[in-house]
Amino acid sequence: MRKRSIIQMTLVGVAVGAALALVALLIPWLPDAASEQAGIIDSVYWLVTVICVAIFAIVAGVAVYAVYKFRAPPDDLDDGSPIHGHTGLEIVWTLVPTALVTLIAVYSGVALAKAENLPEDDGHRVVHVTAEQFAWSYEYPDVELENGEPLRSGELVLPVDQPVEFLITSKDVLHSFWVPEWRMKQDAVRGVTTRTVVEPTKLGTFEVICTELCGLGHAIMRSQARVLSTADFEAWVAEQRRLAAEGGSVQGEALFTAQCASCHILEAAGSQGQVGPNLDEALQGADEEFVRESIVDPSASIAEGYEDVMPDNFGELFTDEQIDGLVEYLLESTGGG
Numbered sequence: 001m002r003k004r005s006i007i008q009m010t011l012v013g014v015a016v017g018a019a020l021a022l023v024a025l026l027i028p029w030l031p032d033a034a035s036e037q038a039g040i041i042d043s044v045y046w047l048v049t050v051i052c053v054a055i056f057a058i059v060a061g062v063a064v065y066a067v068y069k070f071r072a073p074p075d076d077l078d079d080g081s082p083i084h085g086h087t088g089l090e091i092v093w094t095l096v097p098t099a100l101v102t103l104i105a106v107y108s109g110v111a112l113a114k115a116e117n118l119p120e121d122d123g124h125r126v127v128h129v130t131a132e133q134f135a136w137s138y139e140y141p142d143v144e145l146e147n148g149e150p151l152r153s154g155e156l157v158l159p160v161d162q163p164v165e166f167l168i169t170s171k172d173v174l175h176s177f178w179v180p181e182w183r184m185k186q187d188a189v190r191g192v193t194t195r196t197v198v199e200p201t202k203l204g205t206f207e208v209i210c211t212e213l214c215g216l217g218h219a220i221m222r223s224q225a226r227v228l229s230t231a232d233f234e235a236w237v238a239e240q241r242r243l244a245a246e247g248g249s250v251q252g253e254a255l256f257t258a259q260c261a262s263c264h265i266l267e268a269a270g271s272q273g274q275v276g277p278n279l280d281e282a283l284q285g286a287d288e289e290f291v292r293e294s295i296v297d298p299s300a301s302i303a304e305g306y307e308d309v310m311p312d313n314f315g316e317l318f319t320d321e322q323i324d325g326l327v328e329y330l331l332e333s334t335g336g337g
């Protein structure tokens with residue numbers, strides 16, 4: 001009877017274990033891997049997962065077996081027999097975890113060094129990332145506009161298959177720069193420049209996420225990363241140059257799309273953001289002064305039902321010319337003026 005029960009228990013354990021292993025293997029737990037670094041980082045996840053699954057299976061198996069095998073019969077009212085330490089067992093359960101933790105530490109260190117390694121010879125691209133409550137902005141130091149300023153953008157646009165070194169900082173509190181599909185994650189710290197390296201390997205649009213609790217707008221602190229073919233990237237850069245040179249509401253529209261569209265509805269731009277007020281309503285018939293104030297000093301007047309989460313440094317981030325263009329574009333689009 002007892003032997004049969006143990007066989008039954010073992011069969012149930014094997015069946016449940018197999019089912020759980022299938023769940024672990026068949027469900028794609030990790031996001032799409034879209035960078036050269038993703039495979040390296042994922043190998044660390046899987047190493048740790050395999051070690052944890054094996055240890056859990058051994059511990060749970062022994063625990064379940066011991067509960068069954070050494071349980072007291074119903075008529076046994078004795079105290080258990082006294083047990084002293086087992087030196088051999090203690091040495092094993094100290095040495096094995098020490099070896100495993102050392103393995104994980106060394107493997108992770110080597111993986112990170114490999115992921116953040118840039119080939120010495122070829123000219124990689126540098127992108128400055130600036131975090132602030134609650135927005136991301138990007139500067140391309142190697143792309144100079146006609147007015148001598150570097151190209152700045154509210155969306156991150158990159159060519160595929162080229163390594164990028166991100167130099168990251170914050171204007172206020174701690175934030176953290178992360179695109180899940182690229183895996184690499186790095187803190188943004190005020191007064192410090194941190195770095196990370198990503199080589200995007202897939203075309204597409206990805207979400208840049210802030211992963212450090214940074215205040216009221218943390219959950220909405222997102223921007224877009226677009227990975228383009230080299231030709232499309234060059235075309236994008238040329239377009240940004242042209243818009244910057246053209247000025248006026250044309251430049252304003254580009255700035256709106258890059259910087260404002262993710263949070264505001266504006267019919268003229270086809271934007272659907274719901275974080276801030278619907279601009280078709282909020283700016284209807286507004287005068288230039290109100291539109292300008294709403295951009296450079298958004299806290300001055302908060303629309304009812306909305307939080308004070310809009311970045312307040314657009315006046316520093318963008319040139320007067322760009323702000324003029326944005327004001328002009330918004331007035332044109334909402335019938336104010």
Ligand code: CUA
Binds near residue numbers: 134176211214
């Ligand atoms: Cu910025 Cu969370």
